[in-house]
Amino acid sequence: MKPTIIRPQGLPDSVSSPVVTPIMPSVVYASDTPDALDAQYEGRTSGYTYAREGHPNADVLARRIDALEGATGGIVTGSGMAAVTAALLGLCKAGDHVLGGDQLYGRSLRMMRDDLPRLGIETTLADPTDAASMEAALRETTRLVLIEVVSNPTLRLADLDGIAALCKARDILLVVDNTFTTPRAIKPFEQGADVVLHSVTKLLAGHSDVTLGWVAAKDPDLQRQLYDFIVTTGLTPSPFDCWLAERGLVSFDLRFDRAQRTAETLGRWLAGQAGVTRVLYPTRDDHPDRARAQALLRGTGGNMLSFEIEGGRAAANAFAAAAEGVAFAPTLGDVGTTLSHPASSSHRGLTPEARAAIGISEGFFRVSVGLEDPEALQDTFGAGLAAARGAR
CATH class of the missing domain: 3.90.1150.10 (Aspartate Aminotransferase, domain 1)
Incomplete structure (x- = not known):
């Protein structure tokens, strides 16, 4: 008997298509030739190579959240804090200053207090309900402002319009964590945000059975920086979690x-x-x-x-x-x-x-x-x- 190839390529042909998105856990994807692989990496064709660089279930989920937020090219990450990390470390460098709201999610606060300073990024916290307080905390080196529209757990409302105007006037990036509010209540890109992120784990997925995040930037160059950082640092989501979150997002x-x-x-x-x-x-x-x-x-x-x-x-x-x-x-x-x-x-x-x-x-x-x-x-x-x- 002629020996068989262990991993034959291709799926069975079908004139019909699945109604539900299949779970696609493959880590690697095969290309026909080195030239074909070059074409993928150079953007002349689209396809998958290695799951850390993207996979179908993540892209299906990302497109659905993009539609909710009015975004293009959003990226699903392995957790909400992975999305926060991508925004802060992917867009900042040593010597930059980051200003955050003083009632951010607990781990975001810890990153502001402990981790960013350790890496040479200075940080300050101020009251986001008062644009004047935020303005007083800005510096010449401020690269980015991170806020939540509604604070956790006291449910105070940030002066989003005032803060967005400050950031625009000073060419500072405004990053909005929209987890608490969700795009059902507000679409931060419409209010002047440069970057929006979510812990998809929470209300978007909605069933306490996945751990995921999502982040998107309005500017394509910033979006590429986020993508490169996420891929390099391996903030990769599980296909199964993406599949579950897509199911949850329907409702x-x-x-x-x-x-x-x-x-x-x-x-x-x-x-x-x-x-x-x-x-x-x-x-x-x-x-x-x-x-x-x-x-x-x-x-x-x-x-x-x-x-x-x-x-x-x-x-x-x-x-x-x-x-x-x-x-x-x-x-x-x-x-x-x-x-x-x-x-x-x-x-x-x-x-x-x-x-x-x-x-x-x-x-x-x-x-x-x-x-x-x-x-x-x-x-x-x-x-x-x-x-x-x-x-x-």
């Missing part, structure tokens, strides 16, 4: 709208409960940035809300333990509601005084509202509040 609009309605309802209910001292939600009349939220978020409020209860850590422990069925977990964007306690998770590295300065007490909780019935959440949170009152 993104429906999930966002349902969770948003429930968040509004839950916020109103919480505000009327004994022992609740504060409720933060962008569309509420008592939100400190309500007017800005109306302008920037086009009337949306999103699925995130925060609230504060009396009684400190003892009450917080009692609430979390009694709110059965709601996962106490430092994440957001899942189909199920999750509860986060910033003082013991995302902001545990800050002193109590520093947490207090930004409005985070031991009784402060952040809620990522999912798809449950509002009455079910009220029952669950009611049990938690009753337990918290008993612990005071």
Whole structure:
């Protein structure tokens, strides 16, 4: 018998095509000749070579997110922090200065405080709700400004228009992390952003079963810098995770709208409960940035809300333990509601005084509202509040 080739090339011919995107886990792709490979690398033809440089599942997902954000050529990365890393390290060099909002995601803050300075990139944090505060922190060497439209976990609104105007006037790159808000609420490129990024892990994928990021630049030269950095440093996404995220993205609009309605309802209910001292939600009349939220978020409020209860850590422990069925977990964007306690998770590295300065007490909780019935959440949170009152 004639021996067979172990890896025969090609797939079976078919006059039909799959309705669902296939999972394509191949790490390598074969070309016909060295000339054909040259043509791919030189951009005269399109194709795949090695999965670290791109693969079909990542490109399918990237195109879908591009369409949501009004972008072209966005790149999927292995995590949201991989996207942040690509923007900060791929576009900056030693001697540059980076200005960040002072309530960025916890690991973004750590990168600003510890990692960038270690690599010779100076950093400063300032209040993004006040463009004057951000302007005062700019330097001659400022290369890039990184902000989130809505802060985590206090849900304050950045002065995006003011900051974008500052960056444009001084030729500084504006990078916006749109994870919290999502393109359903705001499209930062339309507001003057140069680079937009996401933790796709969160609401875009929406099921807490993938870890991915996405980043895109408006300028093609910047986009190429991002791509080269991502490929060189191996910030590569898994084909399977990309496939799962594409599936999750199909229901993104429906999930966002349902969770948003429930968040509004839950916020109103919480505000009327004994022992609740504060409720933060962008569309509420008592939100400190309500007017800005109306302008920037086009009337949306999103699925995130925060609230504060009396009684400190003892009450917080009692609430979390009694709110059965709601996962106490430092994440957001899942189909199920999750509860986060910033003082013991995302902001545990800050002193109590520093947490207090930004409005985070031991009784402060952040809620990522999912798809449950509002009455079910009220029952669950009611049990938690009753337990918290008993612990005071």
